[in-house]
Amino acid sequence: MRVGVIGMGSMGMGAALSLLKARHEVTGCDMRESARAEFTEAGGAAIATAAELPDGTEAVLVLVVNAAQTEAALFGEGGAAPRLAPGAVVISSATMAPDSARALAARAEATGLLWLDAPVSGGAAKAREAAMTVMASGSAAAFESAQPVLDAIATTVWRLGDAVGIGATVKVVHQLLAGVHIAVAAEAMALGIRAGADPQALYDVVTSAAGNSWMFENRMARVLTGDDAPRSAVDIFIKDLGLVTDMARSLDFPVPLAAQAQQLFTAARALGQGQRDDGFVIRVWQALTGIALPGDV
Numbered sequence: 001m002r003v004g005v006i007g008m009g010s011m012g013m014g015a016a017l018s019l020l021k022a023r024h025e026v027t028g029c030d031m032r033e034s035a036r037a038e039f040t041e042a043g044g045a046a047i048a049t050a051a052e053l054p055d056g057t058e059a060v061l062v063l064v065v066n067a068a069q070t071e072a073a074l075f076g077e078g079g080a081a082p083r084l085a086p087g088a089v090v091i092s093s094a095t096m097a098p099d100s101a102r103a104l105a106a107r108a109e110a111t112g113l114l115w116l117d118a119p120v121s122g123g124a125a126k127a128r129e130a131a132m133t134v135m136a137s138g139s140a141a142a143f144e145s146a147q148p149v150l151d152a153i154a155t156t157v158w159r160l161g162d163a164v165g166i167g168a169t170v171k172v173v174h175q176l177l178a179g180v181h182i183a184v185a186a187e188a189m190a191l192g193i194r195a196g197a198d199p200q201a202l203y204d205v206v207t208s209a210a211g212n213s214w215m216f217e218n219r220m221a222r223v224l225t226g227d228d229a230p231r232s233a234v235d236i237f238i239k240d241l242g243l244v245t246d247m248a249r250s251l252d253f254p255v256p257l258a259a260q261a262q263q264l265f266t267a268a269r270a271l272g273q274g275q276r277d278d279g280f281v282i283r284v285w286q287a288l289t290g291i292a293l294p295g296d297v
Contacts, residue, residue, distance in 0.1 A: 226295015
């Protein structure tokens with residue numbers, strides 16, 4: 001299948017490589033020369049702009065940051081839409097508001113394209129293992145057209161309904177949990193350090209006991225070594241938790257924990273940590289209390 005992947009970041013690169021391993025004809029699109037070089041070395045074709053996609057591309061997986069980037073990648077000046085085959089499927093995997101997903105789908109469908117509302121989870125490691133989780137909604141035709149791509153990138157595909165926007169809704173709710181879990185993991189580790197607990201011992205106890213979470217285990221492991229290279233950056237959770245609070249506000253629904261977590265990530269950005277790994281929201285507590293993080297000593 002002739003597939004385009006727009007956005008070869010931490011998850012997009014893994015998805016593009018997985019598609020290549022599944023023997024699809026893959027063109028990866030990213031503005032960064034380093035990403036294009038990595039994909040080219042793996043045997044794929046790499047381009048800098050979506051307008052360079054091969055004519056007749058049958059499916060395009062869009063793994064950019066948000067709805068605005070998705071719109072620009074498809075419909076902006078130099079967007080991908082004119083390069084797609086009639087009836088091609090757009091697999092929209094950026095985290096965005098449900099209303100944005102519906103608006104973009106309507107625009108695509110008006111030009112004869114299929115749209116799958118398909119946010120993903122799993123992180124960079126799962127993406128490279130072709131083991132992502134996809135939270136998808138869309139027409140039967142969109143699912144059918146997207147199936148070869150989904151088979152290549154994911155081990156779990158949730159079919160959440162026919163209506164675009166359901167996938168986006170589930171992903172926003174998921175991000176509420178993910179963001180709060182990261183923030184509370186950092187808070188717990190910081191408290192333990194301030195109280196004199198050995199950070200490694202604390203990590204070992206928590207990850208073997210009922211208080212563990214996937215986010216604690218994954219993110220605090222990096223805090224222990226000082227590895228703040230961004231797999232998912234602080235800035236991403238400011239954006240995603242903003243989607244949570246916006247959706248909740250539209251429903252007259254209080255989300256105090258999500259709102260507080262967003263404030264903590266915002267504080268981390270104010271400390272210059274916006275582009276660092278999101279687990280390093282722990283630097284907020286470091287700034288407030290003067291604790292020494294294990295990776296810093």
